[in-house]
Amino acid sequence: MQKKTNNILCAEHLVKTFGSGHTEVRAVDDVSLTVARGELVAIMGPSGSGKTTLVSMLGALLTPNSGAITIDEEEITSLGQTGLANLRARKIGFIFQSFNLLEALSLEENILFPAHRSQGGVTAAKPRVEALMERLNLTERRRALPKTLSGGEMQRTAIARALINQPRIVFADEPTGNLDSYNGQEVLMILHDIARDQDCAIVLVSHDPQIEEVADRLLWLEDGEIRNRKTERHSWVRDPVCGMRVDAWTATLVADHAGKRYVFCSERCVERFKAEPVRYISLTEPTNTQS
Amino acid sequence: MYKWTLRGLITEPVHLFSSAGAVGAAFALVLFFEAVFAGESDQIVEYIRRTDPAVWVMQKGVSNMHMATSFVWDSKADQIEAVEGVSKATPILYLNTVIEAGDRNWFSFIVGLPAGDGRAGPWSIAAGAAMPGATEAVVPAVLARLAGLELGDRITIAGRQFSVAGLSDGTFSMANSVTFVAMEDLSDIMSTFGSFSYFLVDAEPGTDPEDLAARIRNEVEKVNALSNEAFIESDWKIAMQMGLEIVGIMTVIGGALAILLTGFTVSSYVSRKKRELAVMKALGVGNASIYVSIMVQAGLVALIGFIIAVLIVFLAIPVTAAVIPQVTLSVRPEALLKIGAAAFLVAIVAAILPARSVMRVDPVLAFRE
Structure with missing residues (x-):
């Protein structure tokens, strides 16, 4: 009660x-x-x-x-x-x-x-x-x-x-x-x-x-x-822009570059990435990529 | 809610003023046509107003001058002057016809004046003589300018040649002008020996024109008599009636345009602000509150449109006078009231158009990216 x-x-x-x-x-x-x-x-x-x-x-x-x-x-x-x-x-x-x-x-x-x-x-x-x-x-x-x-x-x-x-x-x-x-x-x-x-x-x-x-x-x-x-479905990666941990399996914010897919924590990070992808890839590759 | 409505309008000044400007143009169109007809009507009665006798006497059954024909036997002159309160009765002949001048025909009221008596003649002279002699005419100065006439030039009235002896001011409008000739010449044209068209009756000081008109009607057989004020009103109404249909059609077209423009403005605002409306609904604002704010917005657009229309028309008055002198604009308070009421109706009807869109805004939309 x-x-x-x-x-x-x-x-x-x-x-x-x-x-x-x-x-x-x-x-x-x-x-x-x-x-x-x-x-x-x-x-x-x-x-x-x-x-x-x-x-x-x-x-x-x-x-x-x-x-x-x-x-x-x-x-x-x-x-x-x-x-x-x-x-x-x-x-x-x-x-x-x-x-x-x-x-x-x-x-x-x-x-x-x-x-x-x-x-x-x-x-x-x-x-x-x-x-x-x-x-x-x-x-x-x-x-x-x-x-x-x-x-x-x-x-x-x-x-x-x-x-x-x-x-x-x-x-x-x-x-x-x-x-x-x-x-x-x-x-x-x-x-x-x-x-x-x-x-x-x-x-x-x-x-x-x-x-x-x-x-x-x-x-x-x-x-x-x-x-x-289902915890085994986690696929933790780093946001290439801010470095935040992101679950690649559930993430919806993605961007493709040079044949690879990157996942992000926010729209802002997607926009920054799209503006200068090379800058961020060099910092994080190959941690954050989704095939 | 009202703060949101007002700020929403103010923060989009281009939208607001383009919409209100278009609505204003639609209202201005209606006001302009109304003003043209009112101005023309004013001009049509200008001769009656300016000569300003106490009473007009005419044939029984006739009650106006514009587009009318009246015959009163010359023997009535003594009977009219014998009525108590009459100081003077001035006869005129009057004919609606065309003047041929400068390769064009000009519709004109021809007034035949008794020799040596300027009582019923032009009230303002721009050049030349005020009183026409035999085979002479005093024409409006504006007509002379438009037709390229100068003093001494020849014009044709009802197939007879006249020479321009004087130019008068304030006697021209688009619909008609007033031309003065000698009574004998006009009598010849009209073959009306022994009769006149109207008498301009001046009253003894202290005499009430209405009472005097009533006495003349009672004491002189087969004539009608109207005070100057009543005669002006009667003629003005007839002149306005001629434009009523056109003014009416323009009012409907202008009103419909204003409704469409205001409705479109408010509908597009609702469409642009759909997400904000969804957020408001999610925050607990009801359809009724949103709808009232939309109505207030339509009202503001219509009100600003009305103000713009009034400004446009009042600016058009001096501009028209300078550019098209033959057009006289007159904005009557009744016309402003009519357009003001139309603006109110426009706001109500225009707010109905987007009501369905407001009702259909789904608050769940606030959750969507």
């Missing part, structure tokens, strides 16, 4: 299919999971395994074909569009791979944006935004527009935006995907601290192997099902 009330998220037998007949794809197949308060759960798996579909359903963005989802003791699969929108505004925070800041608004306005839908509105959220900017080292950039921010600053802003309404649970989809290893590590540590300090559950989808160092629990999703992780 105690354990049940401690759970923020409870999903039972979730199924999501796309298409019909011969073209039907079972993106999520009978997935059940629970996430407790203060827990940081990582969902990993190969590309196309259904991670984003699962997180979209858990985050009340996508309705499952069958199964039940309870967030903070509220059953959400029966809610209409308005009810789901209210639930997302009050209880859920989102962090996206590509930051998704509103480009016309300043850093501070981006953080405050969801507060319009919260109890007490923007006025009540003002002290919280100050605290979040202070904690995430953003105070001096409060009036800056997203286009002038670095990747790390944009993702920290997105984290602050996800937390402004004091959500019960935060869903992060590849939050380090567009960051270099230093900023990626920093973002993961921030998420880890948030789960610990704010009693807020965090569900994180990532290919980033660094996540294993901060996650309380790791779920392996493959072909839409949660399975035991």
Whole structure:
């Protein structure tokens, strides 16, 4: 009983299919999971395994074909569009791979944006935004527009935006995907601290192997099902640009050069590599190559 | 949400002003045509306005001058002057016809003036005489310039030769002009011996024109009498009616263009900002809030378009006067109100176009790279 009330998220037998007949794809197949308060759960798996579909359903963005989802003791699969929108505004925070800041608004306005839908509105959220900017080292950039921010600053802003309404649970989809290893590590540590300090559950989808160092629990999703992780399938290599350890088997960021394939931790590293491939190959060859 | 809407517009000034400019051009087109017809109508009644008698007397059943024919027996002159409050009744002859001048035909109102009485004559003279003698004509200075006429040149009115004796100001418009000749000459042309077309009735001081018109109608048989104000209104309406269809068609075309342009602007904005809209929905913003902000945006585009249209038309007034003097523009407050109301409607209708796109934005899109 105690354990049940401690759970923020409870999903039972979730199924999501796309298409019909011969073209039907079972993106999520009978997935059940629970996430407790203060827990940081990582969902990993190969590309196309259904991670984003699962997180979209858990985050009340996508309705499952069958199964039940309870967030903070509220059953959400029966809610209409308005009810789901209210639930997302009050209880859920989102962090996206590509930051998704509103480009016309300043850093501070981006953080405050969801507060319009919260109890007490923007006025009540003002002290919280100050605290979040202070904690995430953003105070001096409060009036800056997203286009002038670095990747790390944009993702920290997105984290602050996800937390402004004091959500019960935060869903992060590849939050380090567009960051270099230093900023990626920093973002993961921030998420880890948030789960610990704010009693807020965090569900994180990532290919980033660094996540294993901060996650309380790791779920392996493959072909839409949660399975035991096949550790023997790891193929660790170094990102030729930043030197970060990358699992070549699950990595999706790749670039080909001179007949060989290289894998990367982030888009930024791919771009740097493509600009000067010879420079990076000479540093790392032959460690990071995939045939 | 509104901050996002406004900033979104301001941060894309090229998009905003090109769209609002196009909407403004559509509205300006409507306003311009309206102004042309209003200006022409003003010009058509300019003779009545400028001569400014208290009352106009005409044949019973006639209530205007433009495109009308009126005959009143000369014996009515004494009866009109006998009515209490009348100080003077000046007769004129009047004919709608064409003037042949400078290899062109010019539609004109020909006014026949009684010898030695300039009461009903031109109010401003650019050159030459104000009162035409026998076989002489006083023509508009603008017509003379366009037709290449000078004082002493010959023109033909209803098949008769006249020489240009004077040039008048303020008597020309695209639709018609006012030419003055001696009453005897016009009487010959019209074969109307013993009758006049209209009487310009001046009143004793302190006499109410409406009351005087009513007294003349009661006391003089087979005539109609209208105060100057009522006569102007009657003629102005007829002149405007002639342009109503064209103005109406232009309003529909301009309005439809403005709706399409505003709708396209807002739709393309929605399309460009699809990802941001998906993020907003993921963060809990409802369709209704997004839709209202889209409507506000359409309203702003229409409002800026309206302001641009008004500026264009007010700038066009002096430019038109300098470049095309025969065109008179008149922007009426009613026309501005009409276009303002049209802009409001345009915003509402244009915001409906992208509504479906807004509704269909999937918040899951926020998760996609």
